[in-house]
Amino acid sequence: MSDNKVEKTIPQTQAMFDNYGKLNGDNDILHYDDAFAKARGFRGTLGHGLMYTGYVCDLAAKKYGKDWFYRGRLKVKYVRPVCPGDNLVVKIEADGTTECKSQFDTTLVGNAGLT
Amino acid sequence: MTRPSEIKPREGAQPAALYKDWTVGQEFPPLPFTVTPDIVREYMSVVNADPNNYLIDGRQAAPSNVLFVYMMAVMYRVYPPQQGGIMLGNTVEFHNPIWADEDTEVVGSGRLTDKYEKKGRKIICYDVDFKRPDGTIIMSVNHMSAFPE
Numbered sequence: 133m134s135d136n137k138v139e140k141t142i143p144q145t146q147a148m149f150d151n152y153g154k155l156n157g158d159n160d161i162l163h164y165d166d167a168f169a170k171a172r173g174f175r176g177t178l179g180h181g182l183m184y185t186g187y188v189c190d191l192a193a194k195k196y197g198k199d200w201f202y203r204g205r206l207k208v209k210y211v212r213p214v215c216p217g218d219n220l221v222v223k224i225e226a227d228g229t230t231e232c233k234s235q236f237d238t239t240l241v242g243n244a245g246l247t
Numbered sequence: 248m249t250r251p252s253e254i255k256p257r258e259g260a261q262p263a264a265l266y267k268d269w270t271v272g273q274e275f276p277p278l279p280f281t282v283t284p285d286i287v288r289e290y291m292s293v294v295n296a297d298p299n300n301y302l303i304d305g306r307q308a309a310p311s312n313v314l315f316v317y318m319m320a321v322m323y324r325v326y327p328p329q330q331g332g333i334m335l336g337n338t339v340e341f342h343n344p345i346w347a348d349e350d351t352e353v354v355g356s357g358r359l360t361d362k363y364e365k366k367g368r369k370i371i372c373y374d375v376d377f378k379r380p381d382g383t384i385i386m387s388v389n390h391m392s393a394f395p396e
Contacts, residue, residue, distance in 0.1 A: 142295055152293045155286075156316035157252030159259060161330050172331070181334035182315040186294030189312040189339075193300040201303060201311060204341040210334055247340065 138191040139223040144179055144234075146216045152183040169215075175236070179214035184232055184240060187222045192244040195224055199246050206230070208242035249280035255320035256327045264326035265396050266362065266369040275321045275357040275375070282351045287313055298347075307347040312339070314353065314377045314386050321355040321375045322390075335370065335391040342384045352380050360389070368393040 149163050161168050162178045169177045185208055193200045208230065214220055218234035224244050225231075232240035287309040291298065294310070301308040319328070345351045357375035364370065370393050377386045 140295075148293070155251065155289055155293055156319075157250070157255040157257065158319070159257040160328070160332055161258070162333070178333075182312075182318070182337070183294060185337060185339075186290075186296065186310065186312055186315065189310055190294060190296045190300055193310065194297070198303050201308060201341055201344040204311075205339070207336075207338045209336040 135226050136195060137224065137226050138195045139221065140187070140191065141219060141221050142184075142187055144214055144216055144218040144220050146177060148183070149177060149179055149216070152180045156180070156182070174213050174215065176215035176217070179218075181210045181240075184214060184220065184222065187220070188224065188230055188232070188240070188242070188244060191222060191224050195244070196246060203247045204244070205247045206242065206244045208240050210240055212237040212239045214239050249282070250286070251316045251320055254278060254280055254317070254324070256323045258328045258330050258332075261327045263329040263396075265329070266364075266371075266394060269326060269359055269362050269371050271359055271362055273325060273359045275325050275355075275359075275373070278317075278321050278324060278355045279380075280317055280353055280355070282309070282313060282345060282353055284348055284350075287345070287347045290316060301347065303344060309345040309347045311341045311343075311345055311386050313345065314355075317353070317355055317377075318375050318388055318390065321357050322359075322373050329394050329396060331395045333393050335393055337391070338389040340387050342386065343379075345385060353377050353385065354380060369396070
């Protein structure tokens with residue numbers, strides 16, 4: 133299973149950002165105030181980095197199975213924002229190279245593997 | 248059940264720690280909390296997790312990364328959060344599972360590992376370790392964020 137490429141596409145909405153923020157208690161204005169986010173130079177409100185890291189972890193659990201829970205290792209960098217309306221493609225290549233990419237840009241890069 | 252919002256200081260709720268306040272080497276005191284099946288279900292919903300990816304020898308595990316929603320609370324209890332923070336990166340290691348069908352007592356602790364300014368951004372790095380009360384490690388994270396002030 134670990135030599136497989138895994139991928140899924142998750143369209144992003146403000147409701148998804150709000151639901152994640154409701155759970156983790158994050159009240160950072162960049163996640164919910166569109167005008168504030170645009171004034172800071174972003175396309176819109178920002179998705180929670182750890183939310184789409186969760187998308188990557190889901191694919192890594194699928195790819196690596198039981199081993200992921202005992203010796204999984206994930207390194208990610210957030211390189212561009214994710215905003216409502218983005219069609220986010222989440223992907224782990226066969227070698228563990230990890231990427232999230234919207235129709236606008238690459239948003240996350242990294243690597244998921246086993247120690 | 249411990250909802251993260253019960254233990255995480257909210258942005259804007261109290262005077263924020265500024266860059267000058269962060270001290271490299273500062274320890275974050277142990278933060279105990281309980282991850283319940285309700286929290287696991289809600290977390291799996293908000294990260295589009297497929298339960299089929301979390302079966303270990305036929306038993307339903309939680310995504311160990313459910314602990315992400317508690318991570319910032321460990322640091323923010325020492326350094327209250329600013330508005331406008333941006334996450335730059337995370338390095339995560341998973342060591343033991345959390346089961347989806349039972350309460351799990353967890354203790355989070357950590358330390359500020361670095362701070363520096365780069366291209367006008369004020370960057371902080373910190374480690375958080377999540378363990379069971381008996382010391383069994385579940386997940387460890389090295390985190391990097393940038394803050395405006």
